[in-house]
Amino acid sequence: MTQVLRSWWLIACAAVMSSSALLADVTGSILGVVTDPTAAVVQGVQITATNVDTNLVTETTTDSAGQYRLLSLPIGRYKLQATFSGFQTYVATGIVLSVDEQRRVDIVLNVGATQQEVSVSASAVQVETTNTQLGEVIDEKKILELPLLGRRYLDLFGLQPGVAPAGTRGEGPGTISVNGQRENSNGFLVNGGDVSGAANFEAGVQPNLDAVQEFRLITNGFDAEYGRFSGALMNAITKSGTNKIHGAAFEFLRNDKMDSRGFFDPAKGALKKNQFGYAVGGPAFKDKLFWFTDYQGDRQVNAGTASEVQVLSLAERQGNVGVQNLSGTVTGSYWAQVLSKRLARQVQVDEPYSAVFPDGIIPTSAFSPATNGTIGFIPTPNAGDNIFASAAVSKKSIDHKVGQRVDFLNKSTGNWSGYYYFDDFSRLDPYGASSFPTGFGSDDRDRNQLGTLSNTHIFSPMAVNDFRLSYTRLVARSVPAGSVAPSLESMGFITGAGTLGINNAGPTGGFRIRTP
Structure with a gap:
């Protein structure tokens, strides 16, 4: 039993530390073959890759096949150097390593003194042959x-x-x-x-x-x-910090001063958008500890455009719809009984509505409970007989994004990297998910966070351990703001299971989604 457990432990370690696991999410690698002018491979060549911005040095030697492989290198700009007794020193500059890239750099060593140096500038464009x-x-x-x-x-x-x-x-x-x-x-x-x-x-x-x-x-x-x-x-x-402080600050403004009114719009609404922030990084301890921090703020007011909507006229709100608009007949005995009860007189099946209301006026006593419950939410006309003209209503949003990254380079413990991101967003929408003219405001609030911690430890040219821990939390919440939408029951609708009315479904009140 002990032998079996030991075997499984060795298999697990091999899986974690194998090079195939290092086609990494956040790093890259440099590989190649070292040969002499006769195309013979050279074993034991010292290969050194130096990050130009942080002075991170990674070393390896070529194997019996003349091959070398530098694994789990942070992305960035590198200088590659190859030295071997009896040959000139080879130096390649301008190597830009991208995320999840296996950059191939084959080296040809020329015979000469080690003090002599051959410099090569790497090509920015390379054909991918390893992936x-x-x-x-x-x-x-x-x-x-x-x-x-x-x-x-x-x-x-x-x-x-x-x-x-x-x-x-x-x-x-x-x-x-x-x-x-x-x-x-x-x-x-x-x-x-x-x-x-x-x-x-x-x-x-x-x-x-x-x-x-x-x-x-x-x-x-x-x-x-x-x-x-x-x-x-x-x-x-x-981005990560480097041995030099580098950064930027920005401010972007957009507003409605140069906007024109839409052809069909009676007026233009307000628009004001500000995006501002900074991103800066540098060294805490040269060649060892680096930091990078950033912030972006977003303030936005967006009113869209003003609009004109046809609504009930004052006469129509009192039931005066005009006899010319009354078409059709009373359908079914049940509906005839309901009208007879509301009008306090007998109404016959298939009787024309123009005969039921000969003067074109539907008395308020004939209004259904649902009509009485909803008519109060329809605005009265303010432009003409049956037009409601609205000023543009502004949606307001505020967003804060903050990021912080710290990198620590250490050969004995491996290279450490930590990152934290925080995004807090809020938006006040006067109409929420409803449409004009009957709308009820919503207060939407999102808070997204990300934390990562990673360690890359190179034990040997053939053994590298890459540890990564991450935590993501995404929260979205929307609650009513201002006037709260009434219940269907209070508006006169018949609701509930087992009835002929509306059966409520879905969440009530606030709606929240959480992901750990």
Whole structure:
């Protein structure tokens, strides 16, 4: 029994520490073969990769086949160096490592003194030969320089083939069709943490645009670790601090001063949108501890446009509809009995309504309880005989997004990285989910949080442990604001099971969705 348990323990350790598990969510790798001018492989070459921004140094040596592999490297800019006695030192610069990338750099060593150096500038474009996944990396340059309405980097999905330009079902950010798959068949990762929504697999966490280093959208040929999704997988990485302080501050303003009134609109509504914030990072201890923090605030007032709606005239509210508008006949004995009771006279089946109300006036005593209960919620005309003209009613929203990342580089314990994201959103909608002119306000409040902690420890060129812990919490809440919608019973409707009226279904009061 002890031998069996020991075998299973070794298998589990091998699975965790194998290189296949390091096709990592948030890192990349550099690999290649070292040869001499005769194309013979060279064993024992010292390979060193140095991160230009943080001075993180990772070393390995070539094996008997001349191959080397530097695993679990944080994304960024690297310098690669190869040294071996009797050969000139090889230095490659300009290597930009992207998320989940296996960058191949084959090295040819020339005979000469070690003090001599051969410098090579890496090509920015490389054909992928080590991975079958289809997709593209959207880097910082594209994220910041391409025009985006609302500063949503998810809108850049449309740059890749097979991606529909926009979602049609309105199930949340990121719910777009990829390669003909359903719009809620996509997955979303931020710094290795799953941030997909519980209801529609929408992007529950969207960091500040200036805090995103890059993201990869994989559209086909997923590795086994992404087997949950049939559409696409978005893997975003936020920026980390470097040995130099770098950052940006921004303010965007949009309002209605230059807007025109719509052709069919009597007036234009208010529009004012402010987006502001910052993103800055730097070293706490040079070459060891780095920080990066960001904030984005969003204030928006959007009134849409004013409108004119046809409502009941004052005469119609009293039952004076005009005999010319009374068509049809009394149908059924039950309805004839109801009218007879309300009018205190006998009404016959199939009697024309123009005969029941010969002067075109329906007395209020003939109104149904539902009519009496709902007519008070219909506004009276204020523009003409039967027109209600409304001023534009503003929807107001406030959004706060905060992100904080800390990176600690240490050879003995491995490299640590922690990230926390907090998004607090509130919106006051005067009409809620109702339509004009009968609307009841709603107060919508969302609070989304993400926390990740990871450690990458390189034990040897053949053994790397990658530990990652993430916690995502998405909360959406909507409660009535202002006038509360009345119950159907109070408006005179017959309700309840076993009746011919309306059977209530669905939640009552506040509606809340929680995902741990």
